[in-house]
Structure formats: C-alpha cells, structure tokens
Amino acid sequence: MTRYIGGIDAGGTTFKCGLAQVGDDMDVNWVARLRVTTSDPLKTVDGCAEFFRRAMSDLGATTKDMTGLGLASFGPLNLDPESDDFGSLLGTPKTGWSGFGIRQAFVDALGVTVNIDTDVNAALLAEMSDGAAQGATNAAYLTVGTGIGAGLASNGLIIGRPRHPEFGHIPVARAKGDGDFTGSCSFHATCLEGMASVTALKQRFGDPIKWDAEHPGWDIAADYLAQACRAIYLTTCADKIVLGGGLMTSPFILPRIRRRFVEQMAGYLGMEDQDAESMIVTPKFGDDAGLRGAVLLVR
Secondary structure, eight states: OOEEEEEEEEOSSEEEEEEEEEOTTOOEEEEEEEEEEOOSHHHHHHHHHHHHHHHHHHTTOOGGGSSEEEEEEOSOBOOOTTSTTTTOBOSOSSTTTTTOOHHHHHHHHHOSOEEEEEHHHHHHHHHHHHSTTTTOSSEEEEEESSSEEEEEEETTEESSTTSOOOGGGSBOOOOTTOTTOOOSBTTTBSBHHHHHSHHHHHHHHOOGGGOOTTOHHHHHHHHHHHHHHHHHHHHHOOSEEEEESGGGGSTTTHHHHHHHHHHHHTTGGGOOHHHHHHHEEOOTTGGGHHHHHHHHHHO
C-alpha cells in the first residue's frame, strides 16, 4: 500500500519540506520538495503548510489524506507527550521562537498527526536505518552548522526521551591558537557551540566557505570537534560517530578531526588512525539525513 508522508527538517536558517511516497518496505521516494526560509514562526509555518497543500492537491488529494507529518526540529524542545506544552520550543536564541508550539501549529494548519523529535535525532534515525551508521549498536549524529547538536543512541535506542541531549552546550578546552575569543553562545559563551559552530567561526574568521586548505580556522575547529568526538566515544562507546551539517561539507575538516581525535586519545584504549577513520564518518544521506529521518518518525 502506498502512503504519502510529509517531512520537515526545521532548521535555524531554512525549513526543508518534503512529501514522500512510502511503500510497505519503507522505501522513501520524494514526490515534491521545497525550502522555506526560517523567519517568524507563523510565517514559516504558513509557508510550509502551503507547500503540502499544493503538493497534495497536485495528486488530487488533500493534506488530510497524508498518513502523517514527521517534524525534525531545532531545539531545545519539550518532547514529553504527557506535558501540556508537548512539541513546543523551550528557551532558544532564535528570536521569536521561544515557547512557540511548533508541533501544534502544524497539526492545526494541516489537520494531520504530527510526530516530532529533534533534527539530530531524526538524522541519527535515518543514518542508523540504512545509512552510515547502519548496523551500529551505539551511535551518534553530530551536526555542525548555525549551532551544534547531537543525537545519541545506546543499544539501538535513542537516549534521553522524553527529553533530549543538548550536547552542543558541553564545555570544551580552548584550542591552541584560538586567542581570546569570548564565544558566540548567548547562554554559555565558550561551550562547544559557542566555539566551533559555523556562527562562532564566522565571527572570528569570516565564512568558512571562503577558507583555503591552509586556513588556521580548520585546525581550531577540528580541535573542538575532536574533543566532542572524544566525549561521545568515551561516554557512549560509540561504534559510529556521524558528523553532518554545513561545515562538514568541506573536504578539509574531516581528516583533521580524525587526526586530532587520535592525538587527544593519546594511545588510550589502543585508538589508532584506522580506528578513527572507521568510526568518525560523514552521513550517507548528506544534507537529506534530517528530512529522511523526519519521514521515518511517522513510521
């Protein structure tokens, strides 16, 4: 039986929307897709809802004929289904979004069941299902973009529910050569996100998309992200650590992270270069991991 399932990867910059045709084998075939610029909450929701109405109308149906909508959202989120504010944003530096009931807004706009989780949990679900972390017992998905977040799985189950990790806000040791940068996080300043997100890197070095292979920013970012991988590995015994997000599209960063990770481990637990190469990887589904995971949330 063919079903139509909506997915949204709700990010701080854009909301990636997709309508998928999904068979009994859960093979995902995209029928229509659109990016909606993240602006104020109601305008953003309206733009996404209009996309789904139009896409279903083109199929001779309405949004009420959708099996459901999977919403993979930036956070922090209230994910406790017993809470009156289930599916709402908590305190976030994203202007106008704190306290917004994002899940209920899409229920009201589309008249469908909405399953919600964090964007990183959804991406992790996609990569563990049939991606770069397939077959892993313990795995993590770390996204490095406007902010930094992580989804963590132990013994095949995503941890933290009914809450979720806020891994981007762990403390990190200042990288060599990073000077006296005070951090970009409005809550914790020099946390992982405050030092290694694209936002933080732009503030002291300019846009990474313009950096050449020898730019010092790569080594500084790699140091912080290696610290993050070390914390994940030593805490969760991860088989796979999948690094996604805008920064990871550069060919210059992954080898540096692996090298710094091995250096930081300093021979502990016998960690060598080939172990890091096998464990620290980029997503099979690339920029689509969160959107694909959103569809899988409906499953």
